[in-house]
Amino acid sequence: MGRHRGKHTEEPAERGRRRGRGGAIAALAAASAIVIVIAAAGVYMFGKGDGCGGSDLTLDIAVSPELGPALGDVADDFNAEEHTVDGDCVRASVREIDSANVAFGITGAGATMGETESDVWIPDSSMWTRIVQGQAGDAVVTETGTSVARTPLVVAERADLSEADDAPTTWMDVVPTDAPGEEDGRTVRVVDPARSSSGLGTLHLLHGALEGTGSDADTFNASMTAALQALHRGASADEEAAFLALSGGESASPVMVMSEQAVWRYNSVHGDAPARAGYPDEGTYYLDYPYIVRSEDSAITRSAEMFRTAVRSESAADRLLAEGFRGPEGERDPSVLTEEAGFLPEPRDELSSPSESSIEDLIRSWNQLKMDSRVLTIVDISGSMLAEVPGTGLSRMQVAGAASAEGLQMFSDSSELGLWEFSTNVNGDLHHQEIAPVRELQATDGSGNEHRDVLASALQNLEPLPQGDTALYETYLAAYQEMSRTYRPDRTNVILMLTDGDDDNPGGMELDELLSQLDSLSSPSRPIPIITIAFGPDVRNLEPLQEIAAATGGAAYMTEDPTEIGDIFLQAFSLRIADTEDDRD
Template sequence: MGRHRGTSADDHVSEPRRRASRRRRRGTGRALAAFAAALAILVGLGVTGYFVLDGRSGCEDTPLQVAAAPEIAPVLTHLAADFNSGEHTGGRCATVEVRGVDSADVAYSMTGAGPTTGGADSQVWIPDSTLWVKVVQRDADDNAVVSTGTSVARSPLVLVTTAGNAADAETPLSWDNLVQTEALAGQESLPYQVHVVDPVNSSSGLATLALVSNAIGDEEAAQTRFIAALQGLQKSVAADEEAALTVLGETADSEEKAPLLVLSEQAAWRHSTEGSGPGTSVVYPEGGTYTLDYPYVLRTDDPEVQLAAERFRAFLTGQEAQQAIRADGFRSTDDTIDPTVLTEDLGFRSEHPGELPVPSDQATRSLIQAWNQLKLGTRLLTVVDISGSMAEFVPGTGLTRMQVTSAAATQGLTLFPPDAEMGLWEFSVRLDGDLDHRETVPIRPLDTEVDGGTQHEVLTAALTGLQPKPDGDTGLYDTILAAYQEMTETYRADRVNTLLVLTDGNNDDDDSISLEDLLVRLEETYLPDRPVSIIAISFGPDVDPEPLERIAEATNGAAYATEDPTEIGEIFLSVFALRISDQEG
């Protein structure tokens, strides 16, 4: 289902009042913590506030606003109506109003760290995951929220696919084989494509990143494998749950890869009960999964409202309420299901698939940063050496340096999304009058239509057609300076602007600027608010890596040397990893 939001008068509260309300909440961390501690003592004594509440005058008129994750809001609304009518043991002490509000909306409204549509004020918050509580506790001032240590429902993450695809699965799926983690290994090697909801706004999406990251672990080259996984996931990210589910219908009768959606059990159940689209089946990944835990969180310092919130919390964790929650496709707090709802014929299991730990708040932050940084568009100018030395053969390959470089760059194109802006220069000496470089393909998005084809196709043809200039020298330093100045002057703030240099590595142009002068000019040209980084990849056994390393370092870039064209994928992923490391720093 898509994103749903309730409405109330609070949705129209002025921004000054909203800010003032947030300041009051932030200033009440000690009171909230003290109340939470008091509740713990009461629970430990077997007391839920019944005696105290029944002795308070006006308790029945206490309003309690609850902001709940949209998928659980309907059953909570029905339960609140029951609670308000007093049709439960002990009577009532509040008038509860439940509104469905996206968990990310509430979190970002308190932290200001992400997109929000407002209307998220409440005294109680029931997000879909403790992940969002960690985000708020880390980024908001003081203790803006206090968890009661209670969940009202649970729903583990599962894989959802069409029934036929589930039946065809030959290998048990786990988080370490769900997504492509090797550069240029080709998505064709996987018979399925994993689809996730945008992790910036979705617990299931964010948890998927954490699960994949944990599966990759701390092994050698783990960061580049994780970047490859993120790139694969970004090719099939959905804005919301509803958009993700449409993929099942779109690919059901096509020859495309089988779709695997990462959703909660309850979301899979909701889709199956709608009766529209192809039949679906649930697959549980081997080795455990993450569980949405729907924590009950306090956001008020009013003693009477706090006590009312405690009574509603006790009601929701009671036997009758938990039965209603199970009937709506959730697991109860003890992980029990209703087998007549989550049925075996749809692939559901009564036993929990195994609990994997919640990522730390720092891990959560790093995952969001990595995802956002990779989403930032790419603007890349590639300059390729066509000097005479590029005609020499690379030992053990049967290919010339030019052929190796062209093949590597062509492979590298496949790593970039269609909206990446890319262009191509070639260089030797005096290719265009006194200039050592020549523009081959202007910088344009890869999906731009050009002469009946696309920019991607134009670049591929241009790279394939590169020919070494016989007896041509390598005007490396002059070309780098000219290209760097061009990229700085045409800088795009919404992109990661990069100059990629592919060469056999040695400048041998006698009329060229010196290395020391080049470094000074690069430092003068570099603008912190318009950063352009140089990435240098050199080929051949005679490469002197030091000059390119110094050039790259002057622009916060990186230099790599290789003779094996199959390594280009890992090199490009190292470039992406560098982007993320710079962001985290």
């Protein structure tokens, strides 16, 4: 027993030494394990970089520029948090890009600059998504039902120049709809509606206001044409140019249609010339900043949904209000949209937004009028033009000349106009004579006179031929041949005839021959509409003029009162709007 115990039982000192060696080994093993865990965690954390693991998944978000400051901050907060999809870290990248630029990049319908592709798109208005859906049906444009921000269109004027009693109270007060020369002197600016939601929204509001008058089609088209022409004269290429005009940097400060948020932005950088916002009584159109997803990739769409949640958060809403936007119920930050600057605590009612077909029609009408005209005007100088217009003390020639000179105001400086006079044998054997060639109104002659002034003077100094007859058909043909020979595809080529009688040239061309000649000369790809304004009691039969108009895609008008020519000018040149409506029907 003693030996056995002696063999297997250690002395106290020996046990202590053995236990120390074993404990050190165990401690070393435990420490090694801890180091390994820490090292692994370190590799994991350094690989993660900012707190989440795996590779980065970048969510590319293209936003209307005015959203950039607020949504850039939202993206910073989003990226500071841990958002993952399938183990990848989602990082939101916000880029400011013009809404039209993205829309045209998708549809190919206009010029673009820079990269227009993105995973998420937040344009300033749902009008752009309707344009895209109508023109690029296979494009991925998924509406989420989220409006990131809202701001109504308002009428802005310089605070130091506006007068409360003169402020527009309806949308029809905003833009003149009268004949040229009859406007109230107000200069109205919009940003080009072909590239701007506020500009396009203005056209929509005016169109609705005019429809609400219950006018007949001719009156409506003429008024809409006058409104479009007035807007053309004051259109700015972009918002920067519009802001410059509003500040008085170009000339006298105009009235400007822009969003409420744009007025706030303008005031933030033009404190020396602040603007006040005006609100037409009948309501307005709102820019609604829709949240659009442009990808069908599962990881991207899930990432987009995460960021959509972020932009709907309370902190995001506060940031947007601080940038001059309104909330979904019209709420505002009163320290930003202040009543002192004219901003209303409660905005006006929201009017309906335009349909896809309405948007297309409005842009087409704008672009058609935007295209510079090329017009050959022909004025009757037959003997009957010497007759006096009852109640005026003026001859038909004088009234027609004055009305035509006023009509010049309809055309931009870069439009091309020319002038012929006609009767019988006015130039040897020819029945017409050129008074001024077709050239740009802003061009100057050898004496430095602008072509516009040359035409105005010539129109008011035309002299009738006492014995002259009316070689109408031969003159139509000669004019059509000349305009065909010099056709400009980049312009609207038109022949405008003013006459006070039917064709009266014994032995001259017959109507059937003229129509046959026009048919052989005309081409659908090179349209040259003939517009005739016939006036005075000597016009007995409008039907031949209507047949000529139908053969060329033009129009014929008749009035016994030459003083109505100015109004008829508007109706005549509203044909492009009427054609748009007909195409839609």
